[in-house]
Amino acid sequence: MRPRNAAATREAILDSALEAFTRAGYDAVGVREIAESAGVTAMLVNRYFGSKEGLFAEVVEAAMAERTVLTDDPATLAADIAAALVRRTAPDAGRLDPFLLMLRSAPNPRAAEILRAGIERHVEKHLIDVLPAKKHTEGPALALAVIAGFWVMRTLIGSTELARADEAVLEAKLRKVFAVLLAE
Amino acid sequence: MRPRNAAATREAILDSALEAFTRAGYDAVGVREIAESAGVTAMLVNRYFGSKEGLFAEVVEAAMAERTVLTDDPATLAADIAAALVRRTAPDAGRLDPFLLMLRSAPNPRAAEILRAGIERHVEKHLIDVLPAKKHTEGPALALAVIAGFWVMRTLIGSTELARADEAVLEAKLRKVFAVLLAE
DNA sequence: CCAAGAAGTATACAGCTGTAGACTTGACTC
C-alpha cells in the first residue's frame, strides 16, 4: 500500500492509462481497469481527471509532448524516419508507441478530435520545424500518413507480407517514399 | 412490414451491418442497433450469422469481394490509385469504403484477424495480379499501407493540413509515392 | 494531541452488451 501522495497517484494513473489505451484503444478500456492496475478506485480517476475523456486528453498530451526527437538534420530526416519506423513496428518491439495509441483510439470521434489536436500541436509541428522553411505544406502531413499506414498494416492488421519481408528492403523503399514527400 | 423472406432479410441485415460497422467500427456497434435498422430483432441476427463475429466476417467478405477494380493496366496503376484515393477521402465523399470498415474495426483483435484474411485474399491479391509478375513482393503491401494511412489521417483523424490542401497537389505527390512502390 | 482537510473508497444507478431458451406468428402444401 503506497502512502498517500496525490502527485504520485496521479502519475500512476497516467502511466496505467497510457499502457491500457495504447494496448486496447479508448473504447475497449474501462475506467475500472485503469484504476485497478494503478492500485486505486475508479472514482479517484474521475476525481483527478474529471472524466474518462479528460484522462485520455492528458494521456495524449503527455505521450505526444515527450515524443523522442528523431533528428534535427533535414538531410538525414527521410532515412532516419524510415529506420525508426521499421525498427519500432518490428514484431518483437515494445508496444507503447504514440502511433498505436492514436490508431487504436481513432475510431471514437471524441478521441479522434483530441488526437488530431495533439498531433498538430506536437508531432506535425516538430516535423515542420525541422524541415527547411520552403515548401513544407503537405509534405509532413503526408509523411505522417505513411507512418500511420505502415503501423496499421504491420501491427494492427498484421499483414503477413510486411511481417516476413526483408526489413532492409522495407526500409529502403520507405526511405525513397519519405524522400519524395519531404523533398523540395 | 416486409413479407417473410429469409434471403431478403439476410441481405437487409448484411446491408445494415455494413453501414454500421463502417460508420462506427466493430466495437462501437451493438447487435440490437444493426437489427433494428434492418427491421428485425437482435436474436434473428445471431440466428442467421451465429454471432456478432460471424456477422462481421460475412460483412468483410462481401465488402472486399465486390471491391471495385481500379484498372487492369499496370502502366496507369499508380496514377489511378492516387486519383481514386484523393477522391474517395474527400470531405464530401460517401463514407462506405472498405478501408473505413477496416480502420475503424482494426482495434479489436478478432476483427483485425478477419480483416487481415480478407485483405490478403482479395485486395492485396488483386493488386498483385495486376502488376507484372517480376518484383512485387513488398510493393503492393506497402501501397496498401500508404492508402490506409491516408484514409486514417484524412478521414478518421481529420488532419486540417490534409483537409485544406490542394487536391491536385496531394494527388501528384501520392502518384509519385505509388510509382516508387509499384515500380521495378 | 487532535482537529481539519485532503486522499481515497463504497454504494448505487441507469443503461448498455452479446447471446441462450422458449415462445409465437406467418406462408405454403396437401
Place this chain on the structure above:
DNA sequence: GAGTCAAGTCTACAGCTGTATACTTCTTGG
C-alpha cells in the same frame, strides 16, 4: 381449410459501462 415447418420475436441473464453522491481513512499543522 388445416397442418407443418420455417421465420421471427420475447424474456431473461450475467456482466459490463461511466459517473454522481455520500462516506471513511489517513496525514499533517497548530
